[in-house]
Amino acid sequence: MSATSAEASAEDFLRLDQQICFSLNAASRAFNGVYRVVLKDLGLTYPQYLVMLVLWEHGPLPVKKVGEHLRLDSGTLSPLLKRLETAGLVRRERSARDERSVEVRVTEEGVALRERAVQVPRRIVAATSFDVEEIRALRSRLDELTSALDSAALEG
Amino acid sequence: MSATSAEASAEDFLRLDQQICFSLNAASRAFNGVYRVVLKDLGLTYPQYLVMLVLWEHGPLPVKKVGEHLRLDSGTLSPLLKRLETAGLVRRERSARDERSVEVRVTEEGVALRERAVQVPRRIVAATSFDVEEIRALRSRLDELTSALDSAALEG
DNA sequence: CACAATTAAATTGTGCACAACTAAATAACG
DNA sequence: CGTTATTTAGTTGTGCACAATTTAATTGTG
Numbered sequence: 135m136s137a138t139s140a141e142a143s144a145e146d147f148l149r150l151d152q153q154i155c156f157s158l159n160a161a162s163r164a165f166n167g168v169y170r171v172v173l174k175d176l177g178l179t180y181p182q183y184l185v186m187l188v189l190w191e192h193g194p195l196p197v198k199k200v201g202e203h204l205r206l207d208s209g210t211l212s213p214l215l216k217r218l219e220t221a222g223l224v225r226r227e228r229s230a231r232d233e234r235s236v237e238v239r240v241t242e243e244g245v246a247l248r249e250r251a252v253q254v255p256r257r258i259v260a261a262t263s264f265d266v267e268e269i270r271a272l273r274s275r276l277d278e279l280t281s282a283l284d285s286a287a288l289e290g
Numbered sequence: 291m292s293a294t295s296a297e298a299s300a301e302d303f304l305r306l307d308q309q310i311c312f313s314l315n316a317a318s319r320a321f322n323g324v325y326r327v328v329l330k331d332l333g334l335t336y337p338q339y340l341v342m343l344v345l346w347e348h349g350p351l352p353v354k355k356v357g358e359h360l361r362l363d364s365g366t367l368s369p370l371l372k373r374l375e376t377a378g379l380v381r382r383e384r385s386a387r388d389e390r391s392v393e394v395r396v397t398e399e400g401v402a403l404r405e406r407a408v409q410v411p412r413r414i415v416a417a418t419s420f421d422v423e424e425i426r427a428l429r430s431r432l433d434e435l436t437s438a439l440d441s442a443a444l445e446g
Numbered sequence: 447c448a449c450a451a452t453t454a455a456a457t458t459g460t461g462c463a464c465a466a467c468t469a470a471a472t473a474a475c476g
Numbered sequence: 477c478g479t480t481a482t483t484t485a486g487t488t489g490t491g492c493a494c495a496a497t498t499t500a501a502t503t504g505t506g
């Protein structure tokens with residue numbers, strides 16, 4: 135039962151506190167918790183907020199394009215957009231030129247919400263206790279990680 | 291309509307590519323995708339894998355303790371543990387000493403699975419294309435972030 | 447001891463992520 | 477032109493996260 139150092143190392147890696155995914159998952163959920171508090175006033179969930187960000191920034195978009203910006207498919211977006219429509223924040227209508235496509239556009243109410251949303255990022259940044267430069271560095275590190283993982287997933 | 295520099299800055303923050311949460315969320319989901327592939331052989335989802343890690347490392351634990359390690363409550367764990375039990379990987383039984391508590395323990399089949407799981411972290415690390423030291427640094431940064439966000443959530 | 451407060455799991459309900467599939471429209475090609 | 481392939485949304489089903497509530501057991505206190 136003598137273990138080589140390679141085996142010992144593999145065992146070490148199984149420890150929960152060694153797993154990068156665990157830290158990442160914890161951070162992601164912690165963020166979600168803060169967003170839940172901050173977005174409560176706006177009546178948005180965090181994924182709904184991301185969709186509104188995309189629409190505020192780019193104007194009316196087909197569902198497909200919204201999904202490309204957020205890496206989400208229609209299985210996630212269709213019901214989410216329906217809820218945003220029920221809330222009166224967006225309208226969805228079939229494109230006349232291409233009837234496969236559904237254009238999503240922000241309503242007046244949705245535009246009005248933007249004014250209140252402007253303060254959200256500041257509150258989130260404050261909650262991190264990181265300064266702007268630290269956040270930028272972490273963000274770029276995470277983006278590297280994501281693209282590495284995405285290419286690995288394609289091959290795996 | 292002249293904007294002060296403070297207002298302009300707030301507008302900038304609303305840009306999707308400026309939001310740390312977006313990078314974090316994307317990275318977390320990218321990880322999930324890689325885990326889905328790697329864990330498929332083991333018949334585990336990623337949260338199920340985390341639960342198994344905890345049980346492999348600490349031995350039999352009440353549901354409460356499992357939840358403390360993973361920051362999950364019974365609303366998430368109860369159905370998840372039922373599925374693990376159905377899969378034959380764990381057993382759940384009411385504690386004799388405290389009948390409120392349910393002890394979760396790995397079955398022989400669950401123990402056997404550990405041998406195959408040992409190689410999972412290595413494959414995940416490979417997918418990141420980061421070296422061990424880079425991962426360690428990122429992990430510790432994320433842990434700082436999580437604890438800052440957790441304290442902020444308590445106050446907010 | 448009796449009764450209130452606390453604790454541990456489970457349940458219910460909402461929303462998101464993702465795989466697999468369907469329906470309808472458009473594009474591509476012989 | 478007509479048939480096939482592709483594209484776009486939507487639907488269905490599974491699993492997770494989390495809030496709110498429920499049930500049962502235990503602990504604390506007068």
